Amino acid sequence: MTAARTLVALLCLTAVVGLSACGQEQQEAGSFQSENAQVAETEGIYLTLDDMKYQVQMSRQLNPLIVDDRAYLQGVSASDRELGSDEVWFAVWMRVENETEGRLELAEDFEIHDTQENVYRPVTIDDTNVFAYRPGPIDGKELYPLPNSPAGERTPQGSMLLFKVRRFSLDNRPLELLITSAEGEEGFVNLDV
Numbered sequence: 001m002t003a004a005r006t007l008v009a010l011l012c013l014t015a016v017v018g019l020s021a022c023g024q025e026q027q028e029a030g031s032f033q034s035e036n037a038q039v040a041e042t043e044g045i046y047l048t049l050d051d052m053k054y055q056v057q058m059s060r061q062l063n064p065l066i067v068d069d070r071a072y073l074q075g076v077s078a079s080d081r082e083l084g085s086d087e088v089w090f091a092v093w094m095r096v097e098n099e100t101e102g103r104l105e106l107a108e109d110f111e112i113h114d115t116q117e118n119v120y121r122p123v124t125i126d127d128t129n130v131f132a133y134r135p136g137p138i139d140g141k142e143l144y145p146l147p148n149s150p151a152g153e154r155t156p157q158g159s160m161l162l163f164k165v166r167r168f169s170l171d172n173r174p175l176e177l178l179i180t181s182a183e184g185e186e187g188f189v190n191l192d193v
Contacts, residue, residue: 042189050183057093061090090170093160122163131151
């Protein structure tokens with residue numbers, strides 16, 4: 001091998017080794033998610049707000065013609081029951097952990113944003129729906145929903161927020177769920193659609 005070829009091979013090898021190390025320090029130092037994430041890049045990532053961990057278990061469209069989905073639509077307020085011709089039901093299942101010793105308030109302000117600046121707020125669901133997310137206090141060292149509750153036992157093991165979303169917004173992805181805590185702290189979760 002000539003000196004020029006040897007030099008080129010060494011330079012290429014050095015570049016490959018250098019590029020393969022890119023980002024490794026950041027990944028080791030911060031792992032996949034920071035301890036106090038304010039943005040969750042996808043569902044399943046914990047988002048810390050007011051000393052509580054919020055986790056979107058799953059999000060998806062609901063179909064009232066499917067038996068399993070009908071239970072999720074029970075208790076929808078009379079003013080929200082009808083869908084427009086361009087609307088779909090969209091559910092987000094949330095799990096919350098209070099890791100402190102004290103009692104804390106669950107977030108009660110949620111919005112879905114699409115890339116065209118459309119904003120959707122949850123519809124009102126009455127107490128007959130055992131899967132619905134209900135703001136209120138959560139005791140220290142507890143999970144919401146409680147593991148032995150209907151929402152905690154049934155997959156996806158979270159309490160449901162229900163939205164009416166216009167069909168075109170499903171194409172204007174990513175959809176982001178904005179969570180505003182009881183103390184006014186905000187965090188975003190990118191929803192899988």
